[in-house]
Amino acid sequence: MSDYIIVGAGPAGCVLANRLSEDPAVSVLLLEAGGKDWHPLIHMPAGFAKMTKGIASWGWSTVPQKHMKGRVFWYTQAKVIGGGSSINAQIYTRGNARDYDAWARDEGCEGWSYREVLPYFKRAENNERYANDYHGYDGPLGVSNPIAPLPICEAYFRAAQEMGIPFNPDFNGERQEGVGYYQLTQKNARRSSAAVAYLKPIRDRKNLTVRSGVLVTRVVVENGRAIGVEIVDKPGGQPEVLRSGTEVIVSSGAIGSPKLLMQSGIGPADHLKAVGVKPVHDLPGVGSNFQDHLDLFAICECSGDYTYDSYARLDKTVWAGIQYLLLKKGPAASSLFETGGFWYADPTAASPDIQFHLGLGSGIEAGVEKLKNAGVTLNSAFLRPRSRGTVRLKSGDPAEMPLIDPNYWADPYDRQMSIKGLRIAREILKQKALKAYIDREVVPGPKLTSDDDLADYACRSAKTDHHPVGTCRMGNDAMSVVTPELKVRGIERLRVCDASIMPRVPSSNTNAPTVMVGEKGADLIRGRVPLPPVVFSQGRAAA
Numbered sequence: 001m002s003d004y005i006i007v008g009a010g011p012a013g014c015v016l017a018n019r020l021s022e023d024p025a026v027s028v029l030l031l032e033a034g035g036k037d038w039h040p041l042i043h044m045p046a047g048f049a050k051m052t053k054g055i056a057s058w059g060w061s062t063v064p065q066k067h068m069k070g071r072v073f074w075y076t077q078a079k080v081i082g083g084g085s086s087i088n089a090q091i092y093t094r095g096n097a098r099d100y101d102a103w104a105r106d107e108g109c110e111g112w113s114y115r116e117v118l119p120y121f122k123r124a125e126n127n128e129r130y131a132n133d134y135h136g137y138d139g140p141l142g143v144s145n146p147i148a149p150l151p152i153c154e155a156y157f158r159a160a161q162e163m164g165i166p167f168n169p170d171f172n173g174e175r176q177e178g179v180g181y182y183q184l185t186q187k188n189a190r191r192s193s194a195a196v197a198y199l200k201p202i203r204d205r206k207n208l209t210v211r212s213g214v215l216v217t218r219v220v221v222e223n224g225r226a227i228g229v230e231i232v233d234k235p236g237g238q239p240e241v242l243r244s245g246t247e248v249i250v251s252s253g254a255i256g257s258p259k260l261l262m263q264s265g266i267g268p269a270d271h272l273k274a275v276g277v278k279p280v281h282d283l284p285g286v287g288s289n290f291q292d293h294l295d296l297f298a299i300c301e302c303s304g305d306y307t308y309d310s311y312a313r314l315d316k317t318v319w320a321g322i323q324y325l326l327l328k329k330g331p332a333a334s335s336l337f338e339t340g341g342f343w344y345a346d347p348t349a350a351s352p353d354i355q356f357h358l359g360l361g362s363g364i365e366a367g368v369e370k371l372k373n374a375g376v377t378l379n380s381a382f383l384r385p386r387s388r389g390t391v392r393l394k395s396g397d398p399a400e401m402p403l404i405d406p407n408y409w410a411d412p413y414d415r416q417m418s419i420k421g422l423r424i425a426r427e428i429l430k431q432k433a434l435k436a437y438i439d440r441e442v443v444p445g446p447k448l449t450s451d452d453d454l455a456d457y458a459c460r461s462a463k464t465d466h467h468p469v470g471t472c473r474m475g476n477d478a479m480s481v482v483t484p485e486l487k488v489r490g491i492e493r494l495r496v497c498d499a500s501i502m503p504r505v506p507s508s509n510t511n512a513p514t515v516m517v518g519e520k521g522a523d524l525i526r527g528r529v530p531l532p533p534v535v536f537s538q539g540r541a542a543a
Contacts, residue, residue, distance in 0.1 A: 002029035002209070004525075005229055005244040007216045007260060008252035009034075010083020011511055012498040014194035015124070015518025016249060018140070020525065021208040029242065030199075031231065032212045034079035037086050043190050044324065045147075046308075046332045051087035052466075053366040056080035060255070060401050067387075067409040069459040074366050075404055076466060077255050081212055082195030084253070085511050088466065089357075090184040090191055090335045092143050094121055094172050095506030095513060096351040107503035108476035109484045111530060112520075119531035120519040121172075121512065126187070126197075133536050134173045140197040141515060142187025146338035148330055149181065152306045152376060152437045153339040156358050159431035163424075165343050176507070177352045179341030185511065186335070189328035194515060217398040218264040219248055219494060221280050226494035232398075247493045247525065251518070254468035254500040258287040258391045259402045261472070261481075266491060276396040281490050285479035286472060290389035291505040292406045293355070293381040293465035294414070296422040296458050299362050299443040300429050302374040306437045308336065309361040309374040336360050337379075342507070345382060345420035351507060354421040355381050356428075367463055369443055376438065378429055380421035381465045383507040386411035391471050406464070418462075419454045467510045472500035485524050497521035 004020050006013050009032035017030040039055060041047030051057070058077045064070040078084045097114035104113035122136035128144045131137045157167055160179040168178025185192045202208060213233065220228045220241055228243035250257045261267055265280030267287060272279045308331045311320050323330030337359050342352035359377030363370020368377070389407030394400050409415045422444075429438060440446075444457040472481040472488075481488065482501050488494040499514045506513045523530060 001243045001245050002027045003244065003246040004028045004249060005242060006030045006249045006251055007229060008032065008083065008250065008256060008498065009081045009195065009199070009210065009212070010078065010251060010253055010498060011085045011194040011514040012518035012521065013251035014082060014198040015515055016251060016497060016522050016525070017208060017210070018198040018202055019519070019522030021202065021205050023526070024207055026246070027207045028209070030208070030210045031214045031216055031229070032081050032210070033215050034081065034212060036212050037081045037193065037195050042080070042082075042086050042193070043196075044332050045090060045184070045186055045189065045191060045335045048087065048089045048335055049364050052076050056087050058401070060404060062404045062406060065406070065408050067407070067415075068462070071459055073406070073464055075464060076366070077253065081199070081210075082193035084466065084514075085185065085193040086191070086195060088509075088511055089337045090186055091337060091340075091357070091509045092172070092183045092185050092512050093508035094516070095508040096176050098351045099504065099506045103474075103503055107474070109474050109503060111484055112474070113533075115533035116530065117516055117520060118534045120516045123531065124515050124519050127183070129183070130170065130173075132173075133534060134170070140201070141185060141194070142192030142197060143183050144186045145183060146181050146334065147189055147328070148334040149338060150306065150360060152302075152360070152434075153181070153358065155433045155437055156339055156428070158433035159428050160341060162431045162433055163428060165341065168341065171342060171508075176342050177344075179356070180339070182338055182340055184335055184338065189324070189333045215398065216260060219250065219260065219266070221264065221266070221491060221494075224281075224490070225492040244493070247495060249525065250494070250496045251498045253498050254290070254471045255391055255402060255404060257496050257498055257500040258471040259393065261286050261488070261496075262393050263396070263398050266488065271392060275393045277393065283481060283489060285481045287391040288388070288479065289470040289473045289503070290391055290406060290468065291385055291387075291470045292389070292408075293383060293385070293467040293505065294406075294408050294418060295379050295381045295463050295465040296418055296425075297368065297377055297379040297443070297461075298422065298426045298429055298441060299369060299371065299375050299377045300438045300441050301371055302376055302437055303439045304437070305374050307360045307374050307376050308334065309371070334360060336364050343424060345417040345424070353383050353417060353507065354424065355383055355508065356425060365463060368461075371442060375442065378425040380425040382414055382417040382421055383505075385414045385505070387414050406468070408462075415455060418458065419451050422454055422458070467505060469499045469502040469505045469510060472496045473503050474501040475503055486521050495521070495525065
């Protein structure tokens, strides 16, 4: 028997395993369905490009999206120690201060305002550049600056400034808006995943057990209390129950966590009955409130070898590998999306609602067109979607893929803002500062100009930004799944701690916010006094 059983070794799960096992008087068991993070591409920054194409993932896809002409989206979800932090593009952004203030003010999440969560971002962070009101430098998670930027990145900054978008040296500081280099979850030119940062240094703790390749089929509930989990540790194996002496903590992500709760009979009772699962506790909000960022992109052909596309050739791939191994430089040291920014699709928005990622090539991610010659990609994503989707069970079989429905563009406002964001991206690529680097736009192509044309293009080509949240929403109303202390409503000794508890998707990438949830969740579970809210030396919070 273990005191704590943590289901899922993603970003939050790794943080919890580290922080809970700091107390030598308790025992912690961390269970992960995927394998160990042995693959060399996981640790090489540029390996991200292969990850979205299926390495270390579940191989899931969405249901047909009814507001996007029935399109089925490939939906990469990590199946490996470290979770999404082991396969993502390593971009370190936290969102806007107003995001978290809205959690506390509008969603009833007391204790989760920006000033209250910022100390947990800082506690996690080992930042190589900043040490100030907004950043920490002695935490586990490596945060560093890009090692291998290219001249086209600087030209992109100038092009954006030609349009009135300012340069911003720190998206996680006093202001979010502008363009600049992203800081990255890297240390010494290697990915700093949650597994590397939080698990690797403590694997010898005698009170921590980590088991990979273990499928948790359900949380075992007796008399309204979670007493353990049922697992299968090999295909065709017999189920085994592992008991917990204190709590079970579900940290399987915005898809995996509601899936596991529903498999356990915790969720909307009518749905559970329809798929042959006996309801244990009717909790209607499980699997609802699903939010994600939809990504639209423009791809241009370059007038010379200004990006990393040519390194797809075998000879250059070998040379890039040698550069990386010997010098920790070159294309393999790049996350390929090191440059971007935040701006406004809706000029009346209180904070930026569009995010850009400049891709140093074409065809970087799964399903995205690769050009014959060198290309450059500029992604745009609308950050505050109003559409809400669901995660549901297809059947009672734990091995079956869930029904993943982001419900993209269910709200027409999301469609409108997405297209505005794409238009801004296209305009940036047309500016004078980039003319020395870019010959022509290839995708969507200059002939597509109307909103309907661009919507049709998006229905064919858009992709997820891999930011699912919200499916075990934190709050105080009848549709919330967990309390602000992350306790599952109506079930004792059971919590959820990962991106699924976020009531609204942050206006950014979601890895850093998920690590923060793990850090704050660990203090809640241990019954510790929360870290004191940040008092800004200049009297200002980020905007």
